[in-house]
Every structure is written in C-alpha cells, then in structure tokens.
Amino acid sequence: xxxxxxxxxxxxxxxxxxxxxxxxxxxxxxxxxxxxxxxxxxxxxxxxxxxxxxxxxxxxxxxxxxxxxxxxxxxxxxxxxxxxxxxxxxxxxxxxxxxxxxxxxxxxxxxxxxxxxxxxxxxxxxxxxxxxxxxxxxxxxxxxxxxxxxxxxxxxxxxxxxxxxxxxxxxxxxxxxxxxxxxxxxxxxxxxxxxxxxxxxxxxxxxxxxxxxxxxxxxxxxxxxxxxxxxxxxxxxxxxxxxxxxxxxxxxxxxxxxx
Amino acid sequence: xxxxxxxxxxxxxxxxxxxxxxxxxxxxxxxxxxxxxxxxxxxxxxxxxxxxxxxxxxxxxxxxxxxxxxxxxxxxxxxxxxxxxxxxxxxxxxxxxxxxxxxxxxxxxxxxxxxxxxxxxxxxxxxxxxxxxxxxxxxxxxxxxxxxxxxxxxxxxxxxxxxxxxxxxxxxxxxxxxxxxxxxxxxxxxxxxxxxxxxxxxxxxxxxxxxxxxxxxxxxxxxxxxxxxxxxxxxxxxxxxxxxxxxxxxxxxxxxxxxxxxxxxxxxxxxxxxxxxxxxxxxxxxxxxxxxxxxxxxxxxxxxxxxxxxxxxxxxxxxxxxxxxxxxxxxxxxxxxxxxxxxxxxxxxxxxxxxxxxxxxxxxxxxxxxxxxxxxxx
Ligand code: SF4
Ligand code: SF4
Ligand code: SF4
Numbered sequence: 115x116x117x118x119x120x121x122x123x124x125x126x127x128x129x130x131x132x133x134x135x136x137x138x139x140x141x142x143x144x145x146x147x148x149x150x151x152x153x154x155x156x157x158x159x160x161x162x163x164x165x166x167x168x169x170x171x172x173x174x175x176x177x178x179x180x181x182x183x184x185x186x187x188x189x190x191x192x193x194x195x196x197x198x199x200x201x202x203x204x205x206x207x208x209x210x211x212x213x214x215x216x217x218x219x220x221x222x223x224x225x226x227x228x229x230x231x232x233x234x235x236x237x238x239x240x241x242x243x244x245x246x247x248x249x250x251x252x253x254x255x256x257x258x259x260x261x262x263x264x265x266x267x268x269x270x271x272x273x274x275x276x277x278x279x280x281x282x283x284x285x286x287x288x289x290x291x292x293x294x295x296x297x298x299x300x301x302x303x304x305x306x307x308x309x310x311x312x313x314x315x316x317x318x319x320x321x322x323x324x325x326x327x328x329x330x331x332x333x334x335x336x337x338x339x340x341x342x343x344x345x346x347x348x349x350x351x352x353x354x355x356x357x358x359x360x361x362x363x364x365x366x367x368x369x370x371x372x373x
Numbered sequence: 374x375x376x377x378x379x380x381x382x383x384x385x386x387x388x389x390x391x392x393x394x395x396x397x398x399x400x401x402x403x404x405x406x407x408x409x410x411x412x413x414x415x416x417x418x419x420x421x422x423x424x425x426x427x428x429x430x431x432x433x434x435x436x437x438x439x440x441x442x443x444x445x446x447x448x449x450x451x452x453x454x455x456x457x458x459x460x461x462x463x464x465x466x467x468x469x470x471x472x473x474x475x476x477x478x479x480x481x482x483x484x485x486x487x488x489x490x491x492x493x494x495x496x497x498x499x500x501x502x503x504x505x506x507x508x509x510x511x512x513x514x515x516x517x518x519x520x521x522x523x524x525x526x527x528x529x530x531x532x533x534x535x536x537x538x539x540x541x542x543x544x545x546x547x548x549x550x551x552x553x554x555x556x557x558x559x560x561x562x563x564x565x566x567x568x569x570x571x572x573x574x575x576x577x578x579x580x581x582x583x584x585x586x587x588x589x590x591x592x593x594x595x596x597x598x599x600x601x602x603x604x605x606x607x608x609x610x611x612x613x614x615x616x617x618x619x620x621x622x623x624x625x626x627x628x629x630x631x632x633x634x635x636x637x638x639x640x641x642x643x644x645x646x647x648x649x650x651x652x653x654x655x656x657x658x659x660x661x662x663x664x665x666x667x668x669x670x671x672x673x674x675x676x677x678x679x680x681x682x683x684x685x686x687x688x689x690x691x692x693x694x695x696x697x698x699x700x701x702x703x704x705x706x707x708x709x710x711x712x713x714x715x716x717x718x719x720x721x722x723x724x725x726x727x728x729x730x731x732x733x734x735x736x737x738x739x740x741x742x743x744x745x746x747x748x749x750x751x
Contacts, residue, residue, distance in 0.1 A: 148665070148666035148667050149666055151666075151667060152666050152667060263666070266666060267664045267665065268664070270668070271664055271668070273662070276661050278682065278684060279682075279684070280646060280679070280682040280683075280684070281643070281644075281645040281646060283646055283647050283650070284645075284646050284650060284677070287456075287466075287646075287650030287677075288466035288467070288650070288676065288677055290417070290457070290461065291413070292413040292414065292415040292455075293456065293647065293730055295438070295732045296438055296439060296729065296730055296732060297413065297414045297415050297440045297441070302732075304645070305645035305647070306645075319413055330682070331644055331695075331696070331697055333640075333641075333642065333644065333697065336641050336642065336643055337643055337732070337733070339733075340438070340732060340733045340734075
C-alpha cells in the first residue's frame, strides 16, 4: 500500500432517501479496509461518530432535496467540498419521492399524517444537481457496489470512472441472459435504462424496473409502443416509468404521455 | 457395427446412441463440449454432458422481436438458432489482456495467460460456420492476430448440424451461407427420421473428424438415408422466406447516407445494442483499466463494445455519432457494405438473430429493401 500518499478526506451526507446507497458503501465488506486505507473517512454518520467539520476533498451525497433545511445544507456542503458526487437515484433524479412533484402536497400531508401541522416540506423532491454543481452522478437504486468501488478507485487515480451510460441490454447479453421481452413478452425497461446493476432482474427472468434511470439517448416512446403491442395498457406503461427515477426527464415525460 | 472410415466425405449413419458416444468420446479426449440446451424458455449454447442435455422435441418460433419454444416432433436439433452466438466462447464478452503489479519502485507487466482449453461445438449451423469464418478473418488474418482467439480456435472441434427447419427470420440462402454446411467443420450431421427413431447422416470434414467418426458405432449410408437427409435440408430451404438482395448493395448503401429511411428506422430503434451483441460476426471491443484500491495492481480488460453506444465513437471533444440514426446507419452499412472492403466478405451471414432479438423487431432485410426501393438512382 502506498502509505505516503495523501488520503483524500471524505464526507458522506444523507438527504431525503432510504439509506440504501450509504449502506452499499458499508456493504463493500471485502474492500472496506482498502477503502479506509486509501481515504480518510472523516464524516459518515452511518459508520462513525465524528462531527461534520471542515473541508472535504470528496463528498458523497445521498438523497434528494425535499425541505428548506436540505436546500440550505447542500449549498454549505458544496462550499466545503472539492469534489461532490451524487449517489443513487434520489440524488441524481429525485428518487421515488419525486412522485409528489406536480401533485397536491398538502392533500397528501393531510391524508397521511395525524398532525399535518408538524410537517414542513417543499412541494418537490429534486436532484442535487438542481441546487449545486455536481461533479459526478452515480446511478442506481441503490448504487451498485462494484460501481462504487470503481468510483473510489478511479477518483484515487484521477481518472474518469467507468460507468457506461448505455443500456442494461449490453450487460444482459454479456451475462448470457435470455431476453425476457423477446422470449416471454415480459415488459422490461432494460433497453432504455442506464447500465450498472449487471442486469440483475433479467438474470432472474424479471423485467427491468429502471433503477439506474434513463440511458443516453433513451428512446422511451419506441419502447412504450412495443409494450403496448405486447398488451400493456396506458396505466401500466405510465406506472412502469413512474418509479425510482420518476423525476428523470426522459421517464417523467414518457409517463406523462400515458396519463 | 464398427466401420473403418478412410475417406473424408463418404457418409455414414449414426443413431442417437452413437451421438451419445460422440459426446462421451469428446469428453474423453479432454474437450469441453458446448451445444444446445434449454434454459429460460430458449435454446442456448452451454455445457453438454450427454444427449439428455439436448433440447430434444423442442422447436422455436421466431419473428421480429419474438421467440417462443414449443414442443414438436422428436428431433434433437429441431430448433434453429437461439440468442447465443458461438463467439461467446471464441471471443468471450470479457477477456483480460495484461496486468501490472507495482512494488518497491518497480512495475512488473504480466500478459494474461493463454487458455489451452479444448472446446468442441456441437450443433453449429451453416450460417454459424460462415460467421466463424468471418471472425477468423478478423482475428487471425490481419496484421494483429488475437492470441486468445487463435488458441481457442486451434483447439476447436466443430460438429455442424444441417438445418431441417428454418425460422421465419432466417435468410442464409440469399447470403450464400446455408442452410447446408459446406466447409469449416470436423463432422457434419444431418438429422432424419427413420421408422424406429431419429438418425444422423455423418460426414467428416477433416482428418480429426474422420478419426473421430472411425471410433463411433456407424453403418455406411444407403441411398435411402442420403435421400432422407437431402429431403430434410430441402425442407429447411423451402421454409426460408426472407432475403436480402445483395446485388449492388455495397454502393447502394454507401451512396445513400441521407435516405429518409434512416430517420424512419431511428424513430423505432432503441439503440439498445442487442443486435450487435447477438450478431455472430460483430467483433468490436473496448479496453478498460481495472485498478485496485491500494494502487498495487492494475489490469487492462477487453470487453464487447457496440457501435450503438455514444462512447464507441468518442474521440477527443465528443462522440462522432451522436444520434441513433447515425449509429443504425453505421451498423447496417458496415455489416452489408464496408465490411466487404475491409475483409472481403459480407459482415452478415443471414442468421436473423438481430431480427428476432431486437426488442422492437427491426428487420435488417426490410431496412435494406427500403433503402433500395426508395433509391432514385437505382
Ligand atoms: S430493475 Fe433494472 S436496474 Fe434495477 S436491479 Fe433490476 S435490472 Fe437492474
Ligand atoms: S447482421 Fe443480423 S442476420 Fe446478419 S449475421 Fe448479424 S445477426 Fe445475423
Ligand atoms: S436495431 Fe433493434 S436491437 Fe439493434 S439497437 Fe435498434 S432496437 Fe436495439
């Protein structure tokens, strides 16, 4: 191990999210010691007791912005971080909570909470990049462990992480899976979804739910047409595009076309 | 009855038991036998331990973006082709090329070891033999031989099986590659139905094939056997209803980069790259650096790439082919036109995989015909 090397100071921050992406970091069991050896984990409430103070070389931000407090906090973190990386679907597209965007927030609050007066929230759940400059977005709900490790390794070497923006289909074919859409007529978002998970669901003969959000140049309209040919109705198509990445423009707009 | 085979191409007849013996002999000679197996509602090429792994009595139904297996007949090789191309084994999705190890101020470079594994492919169709020949040109004939491909290829034993059925997506006859295997195999089998069971007309295509055949329980083929197998192949041929008109195709595509059909296909294309992944001739790769966290080991790993991604045409400053239109046009024009300039053959062997496994059923034969019909010059 190159002991003399400067260990970048890392802060891990949580906004509105489920914690799954941060847990992926803890889930890197075999690699965790190497990560801890290579970077100084200065602030990570899931794993350490230390306080959030000072400047970070690297900030990992999980979650979306859904409160005024969060909208202020992200500005502060950005100001204290050299490189800011958005981790996961919430941070990169707003997450499942972005379903509230465009809906009646107060009506939801009244329905769900016994004491609506205690709830202070914004009308929207928005990605980190709507608020501050983000240096890199790592997709996924949650992020994939191997991509997180690649991100850390690449950052340490000062190179661009290899997290290709092409379709899940490439990972699916490389894994030797049989296409669930062609062989079974199962609705699958793989052809419009950003690679990253290694085609987990099609590997278990399930359609892709789109955890990694839209791929580059996603032709959602052509896929929706095909899903309809396979018998999916408008409501099913609308719901398929309205999950963890419902706030990503390509998915949001396709869902809207089927309202 | 055991018969000495001394000529390469006099046909013999092998029964189902003999097929089992063939598989066992290949195992005994240290081969890993790969062939058709049924998994996840498709016939995929995988490990074959005995004839019971084969998809006996299963046939496929194929159309653009559609594949279903159903029970029909008793043939071992009644299916046509599935999503796996043999390139998955000869030119695997991932291949480590070399790695470095750093320590004590020194960097050691280590090439990846070359596999000495002996593979045997069982059930290679005529279009697939043609595809292997195309990839041979790419990986072996040029200035830069691929040592990994070369080693696997040198140790390969090929058992071709002539088609007795064709899928609706097949168009090998118009590409001049099938449905009957002509060369490039060690053994070629044609399955036909006899009064008791199925049987295989077996022809050797190499010295190794003839030697193998001589150790198997066979009988010399009668005229009736030969007729039955000819009829099986003729049946496949008669079922082929797709075609590409290859006359003047290369100039036609090259002269029509602005044909309106490219916009039309781009509106349907998902640029998902499935067509390139399943195509048995597509060979493109990228090389990535895989580094460990403590900065000691780094390796260069080659993996399948596709012209349907934007990274594929990335050069300093951005991607050259930013639109799905440019990417589809590049793929089809390379397959059917510029491939000929580059390698002296078409890049398409007419297997139809790109039609079946395209999630939206885009059909290369239809697209080529549309460019031709709308071409004012010809
Ligand atoms: S739903 Fe799609 S993106 Fe999510 S894990 Fe499954 S295959 Fe991967
Ligand atoms: S282009 Fe299509 S039909 Fe031609 S060889 Fe490739 S997969 Fe087969
Ligand atoms: S032609 Fe079909 S398989 Fe190929 S990239 Fe387009 S949609 Fe995908």
